[in-house]
Amino acid sequence: MRKEDGAELLVIPLLGYKPLIGMIHLPPTPSYVKDRVDIDRLVDYALWEAGKLADAGFNAVIIENYGDHPYTVTAPSLSVLAIARIAAEVARTYSGKLRVGINILRNAAPQALEAALVSGASFIRVNSYCELRVSMEGILTPAAYIIERIREELRAPVLVFADVDVKHSAPLATASLEQILHDCARRGRPDAIIVSGSATGEPPSPGYVASIKAMVPYKPIIIGSGISIDNIMAYWRVADGFIVGTSIKLNGKTLNPVDERRARQLAELVNELRVKDYQKLGLKV
Template identity: 40%
Template sequence: MSETSQLQPARSEEKPVIGVVHLPPLPGSPRASLSMEQIIERAVSDARAYEAGGASALIVENYGDAPFRKDRVEPYTVAALALAVAAVRSAVSLPIGVNVLRNDAVAALSIAAVTGASFIRVNVHTGAMLTDQGIIEGRADETLRLRRLLGAPVEIWADVLVKHAAPLGPVSLEEAARDALERGLADALILTGSATGQPAAPEELRRLRALFPGVPIYVGSGVTPERVGAFLPAASGFIVGTWTKEEGIIENPVSPSRVEALVRAIKTAGRSSPGGNRARRV
């Protein structure tokens, strides 16, 4: 069991907030301008801000590297990400996740294994999606075999019909989720809206929760204090980046007070939501 077991809530209203550390453009990416020292300084600052505000875990991702490779990233990107993840993990006492955009699960898992991170996020774990990078195919077989080879206690959190993408054929939300869990052996699911900052659909979350009552399902985009109540008690937790930034602008630093406000809103909504006394595994 990985460190994400620390996210198990003591009470059902305690739904964890997982803060996203958006790295600036890394060396070699089209918009790179900062040194690794500057990148790490910013990443550590954001990580500490999340921790100060009450976040339960973090995901470190190469958000600034757009336009993204659709699968394998370059070795220098892996090296830069590994340095950043290691620095963040040393700076805070929270479980850490890794997301290598757009869909390099092998790199993410390798980084997690050597840095001691707890989980990875995989945008397309099973199936195939049409994206702005082209057609991305899931490689669950490679990811699971590598995890076994490395002996790494790293969880796989799989997006279901991920944002900024569309399935190649008529695939329902339920079918995609079932494939990720039963055929791709994902440890948790992530439900998003259509794009970064756009909200997921509460009705879709309720459908997934009805089908998979014991599976961790996280809301992965468009999370704000005003919206969280609609996702409770079905959500296992919330992955948030944009709203926690100063003035809600994604390029800005993380604001501890905004993180704290979101955590407080989730606790308040959890106490008042119907069925809020039923704890979910996270």
Template identity: 40%
Template sequence: MTPAVLNFLRGRRHPALIGVVHLGALPGAPRYGGDLPLVLERAVADALAIAEGGGDAIIVENFGDIPFRRDRVDPETVAAMALATARVQRAVGELAVGVNVLRNDARAALGLCAATGAEFLRVNVHCGAAVADQGLLEGRADETLRERARLGLACAILADVHVKHAEPLAGGTIADAARDALRRGLADGLVVSGAGTGEAADPAALEAVRQACPEAPLLLGSGLSLENAGDYRRLIDAAIVGTSIKLGGRVDRPVDPERVAALCSALAGRP
């Protein structure tokens, strides 16, 4: 099965904007405040702001759960994310919604797709291994692909290449890593980010991945802004945007629909 979201990415005249719904701390996380309904309310408000601003898709992630679990998250995290994802889906109607379970739980993300119908998932380390603040992150492409098939899902797997907040353990270039993720890990799309949240990616890295894997949808994973959108738009099929769509460009603030609209216009090449 070809994930429908891939056709959506490939059939566009200009890059899509995938807005991030950063969930507040969920049950079990150190910063959880004990009010899950408030977390869900804020998630829906951010999703509606993304839709109002003309965003093309949404990705829901457990951003507030620092420090993150290295791989497998707790059942209460999955349960809370399922509630949040379903609420977001109901709020935004037919807008495509995906999930990212931090730090690297692709299996939980597949479970969310199975339960909610989420159309795509982001995996920070799909192939190989990376050293991060959580320790060693190991890719489980074999498990992820087999579980997706077993569950009969058509969700797209968007795999980071040299993911942010981490250093790849093995040698090789970003082009090598991209080829492995696509052709050996069977990822459906490739994500290239800067060094950290909100940090701009090196255009040369995007160029290298595009040249190495011209058949793959290529997504910018961090750092899009009004100032650099013109530089990136010719290189990518979509941008995953969290920080720049928030009020004042601050990751801890609510989503601002006017900033979403401005970034959508910049990606489309409109003044």
């Protein structure tokens, strides 16, 4: 996006300027050990959630097997197939309204990419893309090599949004955050970097996000947790996109359905902030 004096705003491919990405936290998928939900009901639930987010004005959604906890590092085949079908239905139904992303917990990146390829999803989130980390599910190994190999061999038009210092985990290496970021951004070739707080629903500090942005100013930075209508303005100048889940759910509970009022209020605020940016830079809205 170029303004009159030739300067450019950092735009995330396919998603645009400071996109708002809503979470579809799925109930337990068919391979889960208890309280699982059959695929048809999962499809209906995801379409219902996506419809509310599309109507509210969100730009994209991420379909995630959040209800499957405790997770394995990879994922059972039946869960992957279910997510692929769900993503395909959402992508088809809301084509032109929402971009669809996939995250398969805990770090099933190749499976997420395969699901994206067959479903028509536009991007995947990868929890451990360039780092060796430890979590309650086990060791999370870097996925960059296999993901880039698949993307290259299949010419896959799927974007990769890579977490750095991902929540609910700890590093197993002594490299500095700056070194990890530079190596990941330049060698791993993700399309954007995700920065999150320590847990689901917890935001990173604005200063922490600003420091990461300063380290890799050429790469889009997406906030991966904790964004709400009450704090988004604190991140507006240091982030290029926002993944939102907990704060737009009924009663602010992660596994609850989307609260249409909360989602719409946040989307309206984001749109107002975008319009102000366009006007300041002499861009057409």
